[in-house]
Amino acid sequence: MSLFQFRYFSIEQANLGLKIGTDAMLLGAFIDAEFKKNGLDLGTGSGVLSLMQTQKNEAIQIDALEIDPKAVEIAQLNFQNSSWNSRLNCIEKDYLVYDTDKTYDLIFTNPPFHLEQVYSPTVNKKLARSSDEGHLIGIINQVTQLLTSDGDFWIIAPHTLEEKLVNWAEQKELFPNNVIQIEGKIKQIKRVILNFKRQKNSIKRKVFVVRNDDNSYTEEYKNLTQDFHHPDFKL
Secondary structure, three states: OOEEEEOOOEEEOOOOOOOOOHHHHHHHHHOOOOOOOEEEEEOOOOOHHHHHHHHHOOOOEEEEEEOOHHHHHHHHHHHHOOOOHHHEEEEEOOHHHOOOOOOEEEEEEOOOOEOOOOOOOOHHHHHHHEOOHHHHHHHHHHHHHHEEEEEEEEEEEEHHHHHHHHHHHHHOOOEEEEEEEEEOOOOOEEEEEEEEEOOOOOOEEEEEEOEOOOOOEOHHHHHHHOOOEOOOOOO
């Protein structure tokens, strides 16, 4: 099914390299968009993360960057079909070379994170699923240039990359503020959500479990995502 129905908006995702999954739901829900004015979505895909932030914050304006022309068309369609189209701007651009005089107090990304080239029969799926260390360092470099002095940067990645991402960011004077380890089931760490700021503060650490042993969603996952999942979605 290409149409994914959220509580207050829908996402068309036909022909996209990656469909909406738990990573996007978790990152989109955890991002703190309160009081933010200008957001930047690095690699928007279907536009889901941007839409989730505009749902949370009725004042935020978001620029959503996407290199894949097909994904740009789909994101623009999803923005147009939402209640917040006037606050969402999809730009066809490689976010690693995005050059602007603007700065943003909220930057977020669900990047391609496999550090090897993944075989794929389609180009857009390969773009969505493959990366290398230089790509991730490039993201950090861009955030350094575009983040306001009091801004927040959010990223989700495999937990095995946590130490590297923190080290690369700290070299650019971006410091971890929130570290959320994501367990698929108890004791099975899969992902990490990292939130960076320019100020060095005490790190707030959290372990978040998505599913119970019987594969049902945990209560904490239900509570986190209840404002986004459509009532007909079986949690």
